[in-house]
Amino acid sequence: MFKKRFKTPGEFKAAFKTRRRKVCRFCEEKVRVIGFYNDRVLRRFVNERGKIVARRVSGNCAFHQRRLTTAIKRARHLAIMPFTSEYYR
Amino acid sequence: MRTYESTFILSPQADDAAFDQQIKAITDLIGNNDGKIIKEDRWGIRRMAYPIKKFTQGFYTRLVFEGNSKLLTELERFYKLEDPYIRYLTIIFEGDPHEKIFDDADSDSNRAPHAKPTEDRERPAPARATTESRKPDNIAPVAIVEKPSTETAVSEPDGKDEPEKTEE
Structure with missing residues (x-):
């Protein structure tokens, strides 16, 4: 994979060394349950259009991303979170 | 049940x-x-x-x-x-009253010092201290006072405030 973007393996390694590894914020806080009512937290994982941010971007682990997704969807059902933002409607 | x-x-x-x-x-x-x-x-x-x-x-x-x-x-x-x-x-209901829910008392007491204290919820103090110090900078502790849930924990199973349970 590195062959495409980088000329040498060393260059590839250097590029990734400088990048900080993302850690799941929910794991850091040892959260098990992500409540749908907690819009302040949920809003961090949604872009300005109201779309759920991808795991690769947010850095969440698979377990928490799954929980987060259901939480956001439940919040949307109860109009705690928007399906789309007001601005784009 | x-x-x-x-x-x-x-x-x-x-x-x-x-x-x-x-x-x-x-x-x-x-x-x-x-x-x-x-x-x-x-x-x-x-x-x-x-x-x-x-x-x-x-x-x-x-x-x-x-x-x-x-x-x-x-x-x-x-x-x-x-x-x-x-x-x-x-x-x-997934939450266990003793387990840490991201919202609720935790974030209230953690991020909003002037928010009303929810002392009825027992939490491990050391854990709270570490999460506070480890919090990334981009999570700005702003606009936390308008918490929706006015926590009125009626009962906490096998918590320290057992007698407050109200049977219906």
């Missing part, structure tokens, strides 16, 4: 007495179908993210209760039949 939570939105075109009565209708229904209310959480009138039935605001209430499946069908039927309940969501 399982623990469920049911959140519903009441039509805002009513006064406090009517809200009380509409919430009581639900709690009574749960009580009459051998359910037991564990926690009642009134968030009050909140702006909704999008209009529902042409209302832009709604009165939110969240109930945590024990019950069987028969109660749930009855509850959902009731929501559908009665007009003031403009939206509802009933799910299996």
